Amino acid sequence: MSTLSRTPRLLGRPTRGRIGRWVFNTALVLAGVIMLSPVAWVFINSIEPEKDQFVLPPVWLPHTLTLFSYKQLFQQIPFLLQLGNSLIISAAVVIGSTIVSVLAAYAFARMEFPGKNVLFVILLSGLMLPTQIAAVPEFVEVKYLGLLNTRLSLIIPALIQVFGIFLLRQHFKTIPRELEDAARIDGAGELQILRRVIVPLSWPALSATAIITTQYIWNDFFWPNLYITDPHKMVAALGLVTLQNSFLGGPVAGVFAGLSVLAIPVVVLFVLLQRQLMEGFGYAGVSR
């Protein structure tokens, strides 16, 4: 009796599961297409002749391939120089802010000092508020420091990355305290503990913060637009906007080429460090 009534259910369940999976996967693929098609559109436009650009519906399979857009890009603005600026600034910020974040995160995670919790809440509020709120006061600061129109104006204020401090602090808190005690007994001072024990155990979290920071600084337009007016000191993201503006906002072939070039380093970095990135986020939430 029970066997009879159970058999159809046993047969039915996998079928229902399979249909559910199909629906789910199809939805995922659709979402992927919707998200990726603008990126594909930018890239395809960058290798199409100007007359095919901005055509609706888009020409997905170009009849002729041309590097005209790229030529225009490099002729009209000092784009190579601006890419170099982006590279220097991103590298400086990533290295500098990681050092600052490690030190700050260690203090917040492990040291006892008066006002620690209040200070941490203030720091976190920096994560909640939109950065634009700080635009005016920070502009005044940078101006009085005499840093307007210098690359340093994009480096120094960016050395404090609140998200990085937060992520690393969470990770440091998961490292067993006994390891620090052992290192202390073994003869290590605070900085040696940090360098020899904490940092080597934190590579995934460090990679995650480094990638997030790189991506943020590389793509940032807001702060460069505020501080830099000299085209030779501009970063690539800002340079592209000036390229568009020089044509009074009209369609410009070079912009597509510029966007394509700008995307490459971030994509490459992400692909290379994808695993560490995922692990890093895993670390932040799960105590081990």
Place this chain on the structure above:
Amino acid sequence: MSVAISIEKLGKRYPNGFEALREFDLEVGDGEFMVLVGPSGCGKTTALRMVAGLEEISSGTLRIEGRVVNDVSAKERDIAMVFQNYALYPHMTVAENIGFPLMLRGTGKAEIKERVAEAAEVLGLVESLGRRPGQLSGGQRQRVAMGRALVREPRVFLMDEPLSNLDAKLRVQMRAEVRRIQQRLGAATLYVTHDQTEAMTMGDRVAVMRGGNLLQCDRPDTLYQNPSELFVASFIGSPAMNLYEATLSEGATMLKLGSQRVALGPEVLAARPALAGYGDQAVVVGIRPEDLSLVAGGAGGAQPDLYAEVSLVESLGADLLVHFALDARRVHVDEGADEGDAALAESGEFVVAGEGVARIEPRARVAAGDRVGFSLVPARLHFFDRETERAITA
């Protein structure tokens, strides 16, 4: 023997007011193996961490090799420590773990390599030098932790329950090994454990602690034979000492134990004159399980001193453990960190059912449900004051 560690009136009070350690005095001689033992929360680990420099000293004086080190950082105390969870650096190989303290002290690479190899040889870790802690068994990790401590040839060796994460068989094996290594090094050692067997088998001297206080510090056999406190009597020894409420009468020559009377004879009073002051008063009497022996009774043979009903018989091979019931009130000693010293009777710590254990020879014929007679040697009984919980001696 000169003094390696001298602890004087050491106290630890946390900001929340909790007092983990009170007026703790202890001296550890050069090369001596001192064990701190007690139930969890008794302050033994706190004391050890204070000696290590990992915990601030609230009051008192700590000297290592004669130098006051209250305000000296852990790094500068020249001590080595083995942690309960080994605290090996997971990202370093075994060789790097062992060599780490030397590296931090700026020892040359060649010398580090040599001394690590030496330590690995002593500990049987030569094959594992290139591995990481994650690839090692519990016993091997324990050895690496030992290696990291002994490679420095420290003056003082601290160990915080280093064997508690090992399985029973390995623990017994490592007990001997730790002792062997310590004797080879000749370093003064402070060893923390909650396991009285470990304490008894390893320590030159054993300090028994409860509730942040040091109760007694003596050689293991002294602790066992002459516990000065009720708690020490109950904590040291396995199975534990049988403790009952009893009354002394007839000028302390007769002991009333429940409904039974045990003649003590004059030699007990002679050995413990203070007992005379307890005439007709309740005391706590202690009987070690091995001090009870089974007597057949009947005409001709020795007469039993005590009758009891057998509730369970366990065979250990070499011995039989006979669990029995008496109608005397059994005394249960609180292990807790709270102070309940003078309040034994009021707080209901006396349990009416008088369960007890006797350790007897293995060929005795005895079964659960039997009513048996035990003989005992009065001179081996232990007496404690009910109020102060201190042993009644001279």
